[in-house]
Amino acid sequence: MSKHLLKQFLIQVWARFLYHTGAWRLVDRLAPRRLLILAGHCVDDPLVNGDLPAHLRIQPQHLESLLRALGGRYPVRTVAGGLRTLADPKGPRGVVALSMDDGYRDNLTALPQVLAATNAGCTVYLESRVLTDGRTNWGHEFFWLLGRGRDSCEAFARSWVEMDDSSEAGLLFQDLLSRGAADEYSIKKVLKYHCEPKQRDAFVRQRFEAQGGDGAGLCRRIHLDSEGVQEMLGSDVGAASIEAGGHTRTHEVLSSLSAEDQAQEIGGGRRDLEELFPGACGATFAYPYGRAWDFNPDSKAAVRAAGYEAALTTMPGVVTQDSDLYALPRFMIDDSTQLHMLVAQAAGGFLLLRRRT
Ligand SMILES: [Zn+2]
Structure with a gap:
């Protein structure tokens, strides 16, 4: 068995152990306080996103069952709400946030129902040229x-x-x-x-x-236009909430751009959103693609200068109070995501291992 497969196997064994024996409750008390940010794209709706690759989609029933089960253990908030909960000294030991990237149309047609049914918050990260010019990347x-x-x-x-x-x-x-x-x-x-x-x-x-x-x-078929985003932000989701966040203008790999062009993409994208949705353009930002090599120190500086409070990557992990606010990890979800893994992550099961080794 290769080293990678062995590691995957041990991760699975540990997560199943924590989940099935209830040991996640003990780990939750021992691990540092934390925020698990889930990252998805589309809630499957074949009429609007049938052309998109499967790894970008999650069935609404599957998302709902994950959020319902997680929500029984931890509050599920928007990203800004999750960060506030983490910063609150009286807050719970763990909190979960949901995020969806790129502003797909199903975030209006299929997502609000799931949020309303599970009391979960969600932050939707928007690429602004889609909204201003009706052009996708x-x-x-x-x-x-x-x-x-x-x-x-x-x-x-x-x-x-x-x-x-x-x-x-x-x-x-x-x-x-x-x-x-x-x-x-x-x-x-x-x-x-x-x-x-x-x-x-x-x-x-x-x-x-x-x-x-x-x-x-x-563009119209797969993405929300600005009216659609307005409608999504105003959806009746009961006790849950939906907020917007920034995701640049054109979804370019930021590390391939000059500092000036990055400032245009990030700051310009925020100005576009502020104009379209005054007071509701969101406090957080997600780097397009989001791997460590897709952004650089200039990107972080531009995110801060644009007025965002935090920026999210797609590097796996769990946020703690000493995480870099401008490079927060997330956990990607799709139809293959297993509940025991999310519970183990949200309980800090992997943070605990890292601390002990
Ligand atoms: Zn994206």
């Missing part, structure tokens, strides 16, 4: 093209090379083709990290349109 046009086989990976890479065989991306695509390794994952990686953004956006858009894609229509 290149990634969704790319999913539309390749995810349903409307375009082939080989043809996509070959066509890029015909246009450009000398840039870093051009050379990488040639290499992928020569090794027969031009699959969706590898192509996406080149597009994300090794391209000039304007060139990439124009190329993807042109192939998308050549296959009959309608950019404005796709």
Whole structure:
């Protein structure tokens, strides 16, 4: 068994032990106070998000059962609410927050019902160009093209090379083709990290349109527009609550941009949201993609300068009182997420291990 598999196995055994024996209650008292922030994208609604990859979606029934079971143990808040609870010396030992990235339409059509049924709060992180210009980022046009086989990976890479065989991306695509390794994952990686953004956006858009894609229509189908966001923020969710948060203007990998361009993406995105939703643009921000290499110290400085109180990554972990407020970890959820793992995380089961070793 490889080291990675062994580690995964031990994590599973520990989480199941804590959950099934009730030992999570003891761990909860011993572990430092904590906030577990869950991160999702779409609540599955085939009419609006059927084109998106499965790892971005969670069935409403599954989300509801996770939130109901967690909610029986810990309060489930918005991200700002979770941070306030963590900072309150009289607060509970553990708190959970839910977050959904990118402002998908199902956050209005399917999410509020789940929140109302479970008394859970949620923060929805919004990409502002979707709201101001009705334009989604290149990634969704790319999913539309390749995810349903409307375009082939080989043809996509070959066509890029015909246009450009000398840039870093051009050379990488040639290499992928020569090794027969031009699959969706590898192509996406080149597009994300090794391209000039304007060139990439124009190329993807042109192939998308050549296959009959309608950019404005796709954006409208999968994302909320500003009226939809207003409606979502005003939804009747009973004792629960929904708040907005910032997620840049165009969902670019921030670490690939200059400090000035990052300030435009982050600060400009916040101004857009403030104009659209005065007083309700949210206090927290989520880095697009969110891995450690997707943002840098300039991103953190721009988030702070824009007036956000905290920023979230997609690096796994649990927030404690000594976490870096501008690089908070989250725990990704989808249909494969298991309750025992969330309970073990929320109880601080893994924080305790880290402290003892
Ligand atoms: Zn995102």
